[in-house]
Amino acid sequence: MSSYLKNGTVTTDTLPSIVSYGTAVGRMEGDGPLGSCFDYVSEDSCFGENTWEKAESRLQQHAFEQALLRGSIAESDISFVFAGDLLNQCTGSAYSMRNNGLRFIGLYGACSTMAESLAMAAMFIDNGIGEYCAALTSSHFCSAERQFRFPETYGGQRPPTAQWTATASGCAIIGDHSAPPYIRSVTVGTIIDMGIKDANNMGAAMAPAAYDTLRTHFSNTGTCPDDYDLILTGDLGSVGSEILRDLFLQDGISLGERYNDCGLLIFDREKQDVHAGGSGCGCSASVLCGHILGRIRSGELKNVLFAATGALMSPTLVQQGESIPGISHAVHISAESV
Amino acid sequence: MKLTENEYGALAKRRSPDTKLYKTIPGAFVIGGLICCTGQLLLNLYSSAGLDKTAAGTLTSVTLVALSALLTGFGLYDKIAKHAGAGTLVPITGFANAVVSPALEFKTEGYVLGVGAKIFLIAGPVIVYGLAASALYGIILFITQAV
Amino acid sequence: MDYLWAFLAGGALCAIGQLLIDLTSMTPARILVTYVVAGVFLGAVGVYEPYAEFAGAGATVPLTGFGYQLAKGVREAVTADGLIGALTGGLEACAGGITAAVVFALIVALLFTRGDKTAKITGQS
Structure with missing residues (x-):
């Protein structure tokens, strides 16, 4: 069982493993310095969909599928999915998981969501809750822009301190203690x-x-x-x-x-x-x-x-x-x- | 945190790079100036075609709006704006871009609630406060004329 | 010569806008509202008219020119029709630009696919 030290720190008892992981990104991220590290790079920022919101959900599905594939894990073996994104009402995740019948826990922690979902998944597994838990998050430049800033074709200048929302998704699957990490x-x-x-x-x-x-x-x-x-x-x-x-x-x-x-x-x-x-x-x-x-x-x-x-x-x-x-x-x- | 909000604000400001004015100001000046020159060219053209001053002025605005709408549609206006800043914001072409870009962006939400409802998302305040100021001026003018 | 004045006057108005963006925390929308209201004010007190005479499109193309048109329209309408002109004159004078923006926006929305800043080539119809 996990132990609570103090002030928010929890140590795991069984040392759960990250048994598999997968990624999917857009063109700019694929062209970036880590381009060769990603499992799936799409030249099409729409990911074959007709809205940015659906594109983000599709992107998230790709990362999830890549993680299942790498670990040879059946989708039905995932006990809980901890997923989150930046969109209102967490729809990027909800719509990506809406057809697979998995137990879904939507999280929002803005850009911290990956650590949040990883922590939750690890604590579940460490306490024997479920076989595998997936930690999964995504963001899409275009869906984030239209929600938080301006339309894509609006002519605005970004100040030097502004950051660029990555079109990317990553999924880690946590299971019982086996191999590292x-x-x-x-x-x-x-x-x-x-x-x-x-x-x-x-x-x-x-x-x-x-x-x-x-x-x-x-x-x-x-x-x-x-x-x-x-x-x-x-x-x-x-x-x-x-x-x-x-x-x-x-x-x-x-x-x-x-x-x-x-x-x-x-x-x-x-x-x-x-x-x-x-x-x-x-x-x-x-x-x-x-x-x-x-x-x-x-x-x-x-x-x-x-x-x-x-x-x-x-x-x-x-x-x-x-x-x-x-x-x-x-x-x-x-x-x-x- | 040992720092107060003020001390932290000062640290954050020190670490936040400022906009490079030597790049942005000339960019805004030159591109904004060129857009106005295009306007002058159109104005002269329409005037020499025999239109009166008001009609030529209106047609110039309409042409610039159309050009801006086209550039926005092709996704070029925002590419220019990246370098021009206020140079593409302040001219009437910037107003057109502010109307066209949400119309294009929100068409996925339908032509009524997307395009129709969001079309003045950015440019709306300009019309609202422009009209309000002009109406206020009209009332003041009426009173002063009556006195 | 009128091109030079249009360039300098228009460029200067844009450069002031850029200074406001870079040195103050004003958002672009606030700057545009300020420009239009300033245009109405300068038109009302009679300063913008002579400025527009020599700067030409350098004065009428920037959004202060939009404000100036509003003020000019209201002045003419109030003089001709009385108080009702305060409500009709402004929009009448700017009807062309505003309606054009709406109509062209609808056409663009119909004909073009939405933009994408992350793509290499954008916005084919």
């Missing part, structure tokens, strides 16, 4: 709002939440950044990750080379016009499932602290002049079983 512990974050109101500067809005969750995780588990080969935040982008480094430096801790951010990895900021980097539920999901989990499985990375971050805002609240609350959840994924 293992999920050792998770820290569920608190909502932190430091008064940032600029919806074009999500990195700055989310960085304090990442700082708080990481610091809490280190202190609760008695670890320090040096104990990890990689500390990977989800979608802070260039602005947010610089701020996160600053916040740790104020504590006298240098994150150094072992720190990276999914939003910086998925795109080439020099060649691709994405300003501060990638964002979206699918960004951290696809980077984790496409680029990181395989390297943990092979033993190249031993201990990874994955801390996806989310900006829990809506256009309505931003228009009402409210500041943007951030959240971050951390998941410790390890190649070591002792």
